[in-house]
Amino acid sequence: MFFLKELPSQKMVAGYADAHGGDPDHITDTLVMMRQASLLIRRLETYFASHKLSQLRFLVLIVIDRELDRQSLKPNEIAQRIDVSKPVLTRTLQSLQTDGLVQISSSKSDGRSKEIALTPAGYNRLQQLLPGYFKILAERRAVPEEA
Incomplete structure (x- = not known):
């Protein structure tokens, strides 16, 4: 900031x-x-x-959603795409799970690792947020100086 x-x-x-x-x-x-x-x-x-989210929680949702050929990501894959520490990501994933926005499950290919997927509620929340998010980005030059 x-x-x-x-x-x-x-x-x-x-x-x-x-x-x-x-x-x-x-x-x-x-x-x-x-x-x-x-x-x-x-x-x-x-x-x-x-909308009871943070930028980080939104980014986790969008990073999972943007994988067109996959329904889930491993936590380390999410960490590679977002610039936060693993402990912060772990807490964020847990809070998203508590809120019903992601599902954390054991990997089918490796039982020791986890897979993170959007729940229908997570997907719906993301779809609700995207129009306003893109509107703000499109209006970036109109950000008031008094903020």
Whole structure:
């Protein structure tokens, strides 16, 4: 998260760039991008929270759903697709299971490993969220500065 509401002036950036290196215009553009991304993330988190999910829980659902030729993934496959630690993913999967959004079962090919699949409720929740999610992404340039 980028918490700086008021970005530094071009003069300040130029002074720091002179002292420490870098192109002031590129640095300013990067700061603007970081601010916009932070506002977008906050808006998405608010959206997910209003649907009793988090961005991470949503991402787990969508990562499972996007596998067109498979109905489930192993936890390590999900971990490879999402940038979180294994303990965080384990807790997230358990909470999704508790909420009835995923099913955790023993793998048919290897009884020592688990398979994670969307339940019908998980699939339905994802389908309910996607229109609003894509609307927010499409409107990303319209993120209010007061957020």
